[in-house]
Amino acid sequence: MNKSHMLRWLNEGSVSIPKMLFQYYKRVGITEEECMLLLQVYTFAESGNYFPTPEELAERMTYSSETCMEILRRLMQKGVLTIDEHQDMEKGYYSETYSLLALWEKLLLVSEPKQEKNVLSTETNLYSIFETEFGRPLSPIECETLAMWIDQDQHPSSLIQAALKEGVLSGKMNFRYIDRILFEWKKNGIQTVEQAREYGEKFRKYQSRTKSSSDPEPKKKVTYPFYNWLEQS
Structure with missing residues (x-):
């Protein structure tokens, strides 16, 4: 090999890849x-580019930018790739970076195979359930929100x-509404589905009594099956 080529090759540096990734990526x-x-995202980060675009990734791979975008979405859905947001208040600077912390x-x-298998199965099932109910793939932000929950x-x-x-059932198919429900349940110490059901029934009864007392004339009994969690203070 030409000496100048060898020096150039050495000057490019090298990337240290955790051995555990090659040993256990299948289990994850x-x-x-x-x-x-993921390795391409990792090498981009090593070079100082912490948020490579699908187009930049595609230039190094045999996939199109659209395919790279789809793979990124799947990785975020699986909870092994996340997006971190950074903001410099003084400079008004805002940026996003990919994080592999969840992957590590x-x-x-995976040193505890049974436990990890159950965790991964639970997460995968949740993503599938949400996508089935929404009738579409979840967006990267929605995947991030679900992983955060x-x-x-x-x-x-x-x-x-x-x-x-x-x-x-309440016709509010959006993550903001669901997040509000989870927030209210956690704030009130709800830890089981049964407790959540009882908590909801109390609100529905209260809402029904409030509605009845405000009606000036007797009307046909109306039931309010769902509580509007977004209006809860």
């Missing part, structure tokens, strides 16, 4: 194509599904 539920895209955490957790807010899967059901 990542495919080979997803793993390769999941790789560490699970990992950061520690909402039980059963309560997340119960909140989704409340949203579906």
Whole structure:
């Protein structure tokens, strides 16, 4: 090899890839194509580009930018790739970066295969349930929100599904409404579906009595099956 070429090659540097990624990516539920895209995101970050575009990723891969976007969405849906937001209040600067922290955490957790398998299965099922109810793939922001409910807010899967059901039956199919339900439940110490059901019944009874007392004339009995959580202070 030409000496100048060798020096150029060495000057490009190298990337240190955790061995655990190659050992356990299958257990985390990542495919080979997803793993390769993660490696590209990782190498971009090593070079100082923490938020490569699908077009930039596609230039290094055999996939189109549209396919890269779809793979990114799947990785965020699986909870192994997240988007961090950064803002400099003084300079008015706002930026976004990809984070692989969730991936490293999941790789560490696979040392307990049974527990990790159950966690991953729960998360995957939740994403599928939401996409089925919404009738479309979840957006990256929605995937981030769902991951936050699970990992950061520690909402039980059963309560997340119960909140989704409340949203579906009340005709309010959006994450803001569901997030508000979960917020109210957590604020009031609701930890089980049964407690959530009892809590909702109390509000419905209260709302029904308030409505009846405000009516000047007797009317046909009206039931209010769902509480508008967005109006709760």
